[in-house]
Amino acid sequence: MITHWCPSSILSGDGSTKKFCLIVLNQPINHVDAFNRLWDNAFYKFVADGGSNRLYDAFKHDQHKLAQYIPDEIRGDLDSIRPDVRAYYESKRVKITKVSDQESTDFMKCVALLNEKEKERGQIFDIVATPALGGRFDQTMSSINTLYKFKDQIERKFILVSDENLTMLLDKGTHQIQCQLSLEGPTCGIMPIGSAATLTTKGLKWDMDNLKCEYGGAISTSNVVVNDIVEIVTDAPVIWTIEINLLNKPIQ
Numbered sequence: 001m002i003t004h005w006c007p008s009s010i011l012s013g014d015g016s017t018k019k020f021c022l023i024v025l026n027q028p029i030n031h032v033d034a035f036n037r038l039w040d041n042a043f044y045k046f047v048a049d050g051g052s053n054r055l056y057d058a059f060k061h062d063q064h065k066l067a068q069y070i071p072d073e074i075r076g077d078l079d080s081i082r083p084d085v086r087a088y089y090e091s092k093r094v095k096i097t098k099v100s101d102q103e104s105t106d107f108m109k110c111v112a113l114l115n116e117k118e119k120e121r122g123q124i125f126d127i128v129a130t131p132a133l134g135g136r137f138d139q140t141m142s143s144i145n146t147l148y149k150f151k152d153q154i155e156r157k158f159i160l161v162s163d164e165n166l167t168m169l170l171d172k173g174t175h176q177i178q179c180q181l182s183l184e185g186p187t188c189g190i191m192p193i194g195s196a197a198t199l200t201t202k203g204l205k206w207d208m209d210n211l212k213c214e215y216g217g218a219i220s221t222s223n224v225v226v227n228d229i230v231e232i233v234t235d236a237p238v239i240w241t242i243e244i245n246l247l248n249k250p251i252q
């Protein structure tokens with residue numbers, strides 16, 4: 001079985017884009033163009049606790065714009081949302097729900113919220129979380145761990161979007177990644193986080209042929225996509241990351 005990917009479709013929003021759930025995390029929203037594309041292409045928009053401050057701060061200079069970015073729900077332990085931000089979204093009738101357990105991150109609490117919605121609708125959604133990675137290293141590794149937690153749910157794709165990258169987990173098996181080089185690349189990496197992986201690839205400048213990759217040994221960073229389709233065969237889960245290439249690209 002081949003798993004097909006087109007991660008940048010979450011940015012292009014072309015006809016093939018399956019609607020996904022966008023989860024806004026608590027990191028600065030620096031690339032408003034990319035954020036705007038994700039927002040427009042999302043079906044559900046959930047905000048993890050202090051992510052609401054970031055959403056508010058990104059658009060507060062323009063009340064009209066601010067009012068265009070109204071999420072479906074804000075969820076978390078609510079120790080980070082500011083009172084002024086809470087008052088604003090309450091005035092917009094956004095549901096704000098507190099879940100206090102100290103075992104899961106506010107990111108995971110939003111994933112649990114999606115699971116509730118999915119049960120109601122009888123439908124599974126892909127998940128896109130942003131701004132993910134960067135900031136605190138424990139949170140960054142926790143976000144990568146979230147990808148690992150969902151690796152067996154093959155019916156959904158899970159993509160982390162940071163200022164510079166689209167990042168996802170490729171489970172063991174064969175993957176075909178369609179790259180839209182106008183939106184992403186060419187720089188990419190394949191990281192065997194969690195365990196060693198033996199990799200065979202096609203479509204990269206530095207292709208691998210049954211190369212054992214592991215931390216402490218070889219890993220593939222600063223690699224380059226040279227073909228629209230990249231094929232990766234791996235015997236263990238690996239993290240794929242590709243740079244976002246949206247500079248000076250007008251919104252379609």
Ligand SMILES: Nc1ncnc2c1ncn2[C@@H]1O[C@H](COP(=O)(O)OP(=O)(O)OP(=O)(O)O)[C@@H](O)[C@H]1O
Nearest residue numbers: 025026048049050051080105106107134135136139
């Ligand atoms: N400094 C950070 N660096 C990277 N990611 C972060 C950081 N802070 C928060 N996040 C992400 O945003 C989500 C929402 O953050 P929140 O506002 O609740 O901060 P927090 O209380 O420190 O996070 P948590 O309660 O989940 O540990 C977190 O679950 C995490 O995924």
Ligand SMILES: Cc1ncc(C[n+]2csc(CCO)c2C)c(N)n1
Nearest residue numbers: 076077079100101102103104105106
């Ligand atoms: C082994 C272990 N390590 C750390 C935490 C702490 N923790 C993990 S997620 C979370 C929620 C943050 O809002 C907190 C406090 C734990 N529970 N178990």
